[in-house]
Amino acid sequence: MPGRQLIMSFPVTATSHALSEYRERGGYGALAKTLGQLKPQDVVKEVTASGLQGRGGAAFAVGRKWQVVQYDDGQPHYLIANADEGEPGTFKDRWILENNPHVLLESMLIASYALNVRNCFVYIRGEFDLPYRRLAGAVEEAYAAGLFGRNILGSGFSCDIVVYRGAGAYVAGEASGLLSSLEGKKGYPRNRPPRLTVKGLYQRPTVVNNVESLSNIAWIISNGAEAFKAVGTPKSPGTRLFSVSGHINRPGVYEVELGYPWMKFLDEDCGGVPHGRAIKCVVPGGVSSKVLTGADISNLKLSHEDLWDAGSTLGSGGMIVIAEGTCMVALLQVLMRFYHHESCGQCTPCRHGTGWLHRIVDRIVAGDGRSDDIERLYYISKFNDGTTICGLGDAAGYACSGILDKFRDEFEYCIEHKRSKFGGNLECLRSS
Amino acid sequence: MPEIFINGQAIEARDDQTVMAVAREHGHFIPYFCWHPQLSVVGNCRMCLVEVEGRGLDIACNMPVAKGMKVFTNSEEVQAHRKAMLQFITLNHPVDCGICDKAGECTLQDYHYQYSGQRSLSHDQKVRSTKFYNLSNRILLDNERCILCLRCTRFTHEVSKSMALGVERRGDTSNIRPVEDRPLSEDPYSDNIIDICPVGALLSRQFLHKSRVWFLQPTPSVCPGCARGCTVQIWHRKPEWKLKALDQRQNESIARVTPLDNPAVNGPWICNKGRDLAQVFERVRADEPMLKGRPVTVPAALDEARRLIGAARHAVALVSNWGSNEELETFKDKLGEVFHCFVKEDWQPQPGERLEDDLLIRADKNPNTTRARELFGHAEPGFKDGTDLVLVWGEGFDFARLPSRARIIFLNSYLQPENGHADVFLPVSIQTERHGHYTNFQGTVSAFEPCFEPKPGVLHAEDLIRALAAPARGHP
Numbered sequence: 001m002p003g004r005q006l007i008m009s010f011p012v013t014a015t016s017h018a019l020s021e022y023r024e025r026g027g028y029g030a031l032a033k034t035l036g037q038l039k040p041q042d043v044v045k046e047v048t049a050s051g052l053q054g055r056g057g058a059a060f061a062v063g064r065k066w067q068v069v070q071y072d073d074g075q076p077h078y079l080i081a082n083a084d085e086g087e088p089g090t091f092k093d094r095w096i097l098e099n100n101p102h103v104l105l106e107s108m109l110i111a112s113y114a115l116n117v118r119n120c121f122v123y124i125r126g127e128f129d130l131p132y133r134r135l136a137g138a139v140e141e142a143y144a145a146g147l148f149g150r151n152i153l154g155s156g157f158s159c160d161i162v163v164y165r166g167a168g169a170y171v172a173g174e175a176s177g178l179l180s181s182l183e184g185k186k187g188y189p190r191n192r193p194p195r196l197t198v199k200g201l202y203q204r205p206t207v208v209n210n211v212e213s214l215s216n217i218a219w220i221i222s223n224g225a226e227a228f229k230a231v232g233t234p235k236s237p238g239t240r241l242f243s244v245s246g247h248i249n250r251p252g253v254y255e256v257e258l259g260y261p262w263m264k265f266l267d268e269d270c271g272g273v274p275h276g277r278a279i280k281c282v283v284p285g286g287v288s289s290k291v292l293t294g295a296d297i298s299n300l301k302l303s304h305e306d307l308w309d310a311g312s313t314l315g316s317g318g319m320i321v322i323a324e325g326t327c328m329v330a331l332l333q334v335l336m337r338f339y340h341h342e343s344c345g346q347c348t349p350c351r352h353g354t355g356w357l358h359r360i361v362d363r364i365v366a367g368d369g370r371s372d373d374i375e376r377l378y379y380i381s382k383f384n385d386g387t388t389i390c391g392l393g394d395a396a397g398y399a400c401s402g403i404l405d406k407f408r409d410e411f412e413y414c415i416e417h418k419r420s421k422f423g424g425n426l427e428c429l430r431s432s
Numbered sequence: 433m434p435e436i437f438i439n440g441q442a443i444e445a446r447d448d449q450t451v452m453a454v455a456r457e458h459g460h461f462i463p464y465f466c467w468h469p470q471l472s473v474v475g476n477c478r479m480c481l482v483e484v485e486g487r488g489l490d491i492a493c494n495m496p497v498a499k500g501m502k503v504f505t506n507s508e509e510v511q512a513h514r515k516a517m518l519q520f521i522t523l524n525h526p527v528d529c530g531i532c533d534k535a536g537e538c539t540l541q542d543y544h545y546q547y548s549g550q551r552s553l554s555h556d557q558k559v560r561s562t563k564f565y566n567l568s569n570r571i572l573l574d575n576e577r578c579i580l581c582l583r584c585t586r587f588t589h590e591v592s593k594s595m596a597l598g599v600e601r602r603g604d605t606s607n608i609r610p611v612e613d614r615p616l617s618e619d620p621y622s623d624n625i626i627d628i629c630p631v632g633a634l635l636s637r638q639f640l641h642k643s644r645v646w647f648l649q650p651t652p653s654v655c656p657g658c659a660r661g662c663t664v665q666i667w668h669r670k671p672e673w674k675l676k677a678l679d680q681r682q683n684e685s686i687a688r689v690t691p692l693d694n695p696a697v698n699g700p701w702i703c704n705k706g707r708d709l710a711q712v713f714e715r716v717r718a719d720e721p722m723l724k725g726r727p728v729t730v731p732a733a734l735d736e737a738r739r740l741i742g743a744a745r746h747a748v749a750l751v752s753n754w755g756s757n758e759e760l761e762t763f764k765d766k767l768g769e770v771f772h773c774f775v776k777e778d779w780q781p782q783p784g785e786r787l788e789d790d791l792l793i794r795a796d797k798n799p800n801t802t803r804a805r806e807l808f809g810h811a812e813p814g815f816k817d818g819t820d821l822v823l824v825w826g827e828g829f830d831f832a833r834l835p836s837r838a839r840i841i842f843l844n845s846y847l848q849p850e851n852g853h854a855d856v857f858l859p860v861s862i863q864t865e866r867h868g869h870y871t872n873f874q875g876t877v878s879a880f881e882p883c884f885e886p887k888p889g890v891l892h893a894e895d896l897i898r899a900l901a902a903p904a905r906g907h908p
Contacts, residue, residue: 345603348580352524352604383513
């Protein structure tokens with residue numbers, strides 16, 4: 001196993017998600033400790049000291065987000081667990097929801113206590129069926145055990161939770177789009193300012209955290225910030241769940257201590273690329289992060305700082321391995337179809353830009369590429385970057401320009417010869 | 433009072449202002465589609481991107497001022513991005529200005545010439561969508577021209593509160609659509625969305641393909657539809673584009689009515705009744721003076737009217753609350769001694785019309801009741817025994833209520849059955865043919881200007897009152 005395990009630290013069985021087994025593993029001890037011994041400020045201080053970074057994609061410090069919320073400002077506050085896991089290649093939160101839902105619930109209770117939240121929400125992706133049933137079951141168990149509702153564990157602290165199922169929009173995974181959707185509106189992201197921690201759900205201070213970020217809270221409270229910082233690297237403390245997919249022998253969700261060598265992880269833990277093929281490139285953290293070639297990653301460690309230095313990001317932890325012999329033009333077509341389909345249509349550059357990108361790549365794949373197409377793809381990517389309301393427009397541009405930067409020759413070949421250099425192949429073939 | 437710099441100019445801004453507001457106040461124009469002074473900020477057109485030193489580009493409409501910020505509204509970077517935004521907006525826009533009613537007053541057209549002028553960079557098929565979608569019995573929607581600025585949906589949510597519009601689907605196939613159980617046709621303010629649409633997506637069915645806007649000129653006027661007295665612009669054909677062939681009625685007809693922005697009275701809105709002023713003013717006109725239904729010349733009719741006034745022992749006048757301040761004052765001055773005056777309500781609410789609401793519409797469906805009541809009191813019309821002459825000014829009074837023996841002098845603008853029953857009938861001009869002022873229910877005075885020449889044989893009521901008064905004083 002790649003380093004220490006904080007979340008996936010137990011063997012998964014048919015009943016390991018239940019409350020009784022969670023308690024056997026020491027579950028809800030952190031909650032009892034929090035309600036019995038800690039003041040809300042202490043919890044925030046502890047989380048800030050741990051240096052925990054957001055696990056949803058932007059890696060924003062969780063403690064800093066929490067500090068913005070004024071405990072006693074007389075307004076209702078809200079906490080939302082973002083379980084709308086829609087980034088292509090990402091399925092790590094699903095593991096938590098399916099196999100350890102109580103760690104999320106316990107952490108949310110601790111966070112609600114720290115942030116003076118009376119009502120918290122889990123916004124869960126509509127397509128998640130088993131995760132939803134497991135989570136809903138866990139909520140029922142927790143209510144029955146008196147862990148939610150009024151006067152939890154006799155401490156005088158009350159908190160309720162609502163599990164809300166999304167309706168299948170990628171953009172509702174963006175925090176402000178999620179809030180719009182939760183309010184019952186179309187899932188349009190909102191302009192900042194105001195920040196969501198100032199005016200979020202129902203125009204009240206709201207903290208939206210990723211499921212995995214929140215799930216670390218219980219461990220941090222149990223073991224202390226110092227213990228958490230001892231895991232991982234100084235700039236990227238803790239572990240991350242990576243969902244590995246693509247051309248790899250053992251795809252799945254892995255918990256990796258940050259700072260673990262990347263190639264070692266892929267070769268030893270994930271079993272390497274099938275048929276002994278070389279790695280052509282890797283999408284490190286969901287398709288919205290820029291791809292890195294096999295050569296780029298050979299000496300990298302899995303940590304935020306290494307990835308930032310390499311011009312990409314760990315993003316959402318959705319790692320897609322792409323073997324030698326894959327057609328990048330066809331790959332880009334798949335990605336652009338996704339962004340085009342998922343653009344919410346609120347702001348101009350993304351609404352039209354994603355469709356434009358898609359149509360151009362479609363045309364190149366069909367053998368009707370024009371000499372100015374690559375220049376045009378760059379143009380659209382450039383003017384999508386930083387001009388849109390949310391990050392989705394940027395992401396489409398990054399994904400496109402990232403692949404173009406590294407594999408421009410394949411696009412030129414495809415435009416010139418009107419066919420793909422690799423036959424439009426997306427499979428990992430046995431022989432070339 | 434943070435001091436900020438826009439294009440190098442130091443400006444004292446207020447804390448709660450946005451960069452857009454400050455820039456507009458101080459004459460730095462920032463282009464925009466979705467922003468509107470009366471609506472909430474959505475920031476979705478991305479046309480108002482400006483550069484802030486050290487922070488890069490962001491939209492001005494949602495940018496709070498911060499002390500010492502240096503904003504550039506026209507840097508190279510900003511210009512390049514504006515150009516790109518226009519490329520994106522026109523990517524799926526049909527650019528069918530040649531057949532679009534909005535051409536000539538279209539924001540997209542103006543910005544394209546001002547900021548881009550570039551051909552489309554795309555070689556691909558545009559996204560096709562619905563044309564001529566029926567939003568209501570008054571409005572058509574062209575989804576291909578729509579740039580999804582959401583001004584119309586915000587208007588129905590925030591101003592008219594009918595919640596009638598929303599967005600269906602997503603991405604570049606998003607469409608504005610009416611909400612199923614809240615028809616837009618029941619929104620009495622619906623036509624405002626045509627004005628605030630920055631492109632030609634929302635089309636007035638009345639005005640559809642009627643005229644190019646550059647053949648028209650606006651004349652400031654006041655809507656007489658209710659006591660609010662909204663200031664409007666009446667659009668009619670420019671004299672230099674007068675039609676000499678084809679349908680010449682177009683030269684003298686109201687092409688359309690739009691609001692005239694007036695924060696004191698109506699802001700930038702008017703209701704649909706104000707759009708339909710043609711239905712009031714373009715009824716068949718009376719243009720001949722008559723004595724008991726027999727056409728006569730103007731001097732003959734005036735002589736007879738003066739004779740009746742001179743001979744009357746007890747004369748009553750029913751004064752129109754559609755008269756302008758000037759006319760009412762003249763009447764009071766010249767004939768106020770001769771007649772016992774009452775204010776007459778010319779118009780009553782029509783069946784199906786919204787009576788009153790808290791936005792604009794008032795229950796009193798007449799424009800100048802305030803001034804008329806100030807001059808002539810609040811008494812309801814009543815006739816004492818011995819009333820032998822009644823002067824009725826304006827329409828809307830049931831002649832059966834008049835004393836049977838009284839002689840009648842009738843001043844009216846439209847062809848109506850009562851005209852022939854009066855002893856003396858005198859046609860008068862209408863609002864679109866004269867100057868004047870109305871005083872609305874708040875006491876705000878607004879002016880209207882003439883759009884058209886009066887018809888021959890028709891007098892202005894003010895001149896008529898003077899003419900009736902002159903000999904009455906000379907020969908009591």
